[in-house]
Amino acid sequence: MSCQFDQYIERRNTCSRKWDDIEELFGKDDVLPMWIADMDFRPPRQVVEAVTKRATHGIYGYETESAGYLEAVLSWLQKRYDWRVNRDWVVHSPGVVPGLAFAVNALTEPGDRIVIQPPVYPPFYSVVRENGRQLVESPLILSEGKFSMDFASLERHFSSGIKFMIFCSPHNPVGRVWTKVELEKLAQLAVKYDVIVLSDEIWSDLVFPGHQHLPLAD
Ligand SMILES: Cc1ncc(COP(=O)(O)O)c(C=O)c1O
Known part of the structure; x- marks a missing residue:
């Protein structure tokens, strides 16, 4: 999976706190809003495809966590930090x-x-x-x-x-x-x-x- 970091993507008029509230926050609009941890590059293609697939399904009812979600969290913590986390310790927020x-x-x-x-x-x-x-x-x-x-x-x-x-x-x-x-x-x-x-x-x-x-x- 990879990301493209040097592509300019227009984000105004997307209900973006970072780009659509510049005037309200700074009183002018010719500033670069670098005050918030909000990225201006797209996630890897696979992430966009997974979200699109889910959205295309068209029914957005109450959701539950998938087993894969928990597995991904646990294996990330183990791989990156050599930290074995018991699945019962994880609480979603x-x-x-x-x-x-x-x-x-x-x-x-x-x-x-x-x-x-x-x-x-x-x-x-x-x-x-x-x-x-x-x-x-x-x-x-x-x-x-x-x-x-x-x-x-x-x-x-x-x-x-x-x-x-x-x-x-x-x-x-x-x-x-x-x-x-x-x-x-x-x-x-x-x-x-x-x-x-x-x-x-x-x-x-x-x-x-x-x-x-x-x-x-x-
Ligand atoms: C230390 C710290 N905690 C939390 C957050 C934001 O977390 P969230 O958007 O998931 O509430 C940030 C974002 O800059 C942060 O710097």
Whole structure:
């Protein structure tokens, strides 16, 4: 399967948040909307064909997950990350951000404090605030052009009774692919203080050569 990355595809007038709301978002229309993770290339031909085949069927009733869908998820995690995931652990969600909100609601109580590590993907803030939880910030440390976690601040927060953290790995926007040493340190703190870490690993497949994404749960 392959993609063509250098073909210009007009996306205006396709109800695209990225291309059709430029004027509303920026007050002018001569900008390149590079603020959102929304790709301008087509997926591989096989993907378009599969979606077209399904659409051509013409009946769009309530759906269920196919066995192939779950198999694809499990085999991807094993192939890419050598991570064996039990099929009972997988829960479907219609998007990553909705999944974060479901987890916050399922695993914390209104008023609970939740740690995030700014600068970080803006919905991490809204998922906490809009669900009636309190936001606690443990900013990343920038030193010599590289961001790292502030473990002392994390330990202060965890030891003060905070039981939940939303983690970004690899981190958007700073681009860090966390190392095994860093992940182990975070995991040890979480175990020590009985903190649940909700790890958003949406960017795990996009890392530069020389770096390896490691799932925190592994
Ligand atoms: C860290 C992070 N999580 C989630 C998302 C979006 O996930 P979804 O569109 O599946 O809700 C993004 C998109 O930029 C992101 O950077």
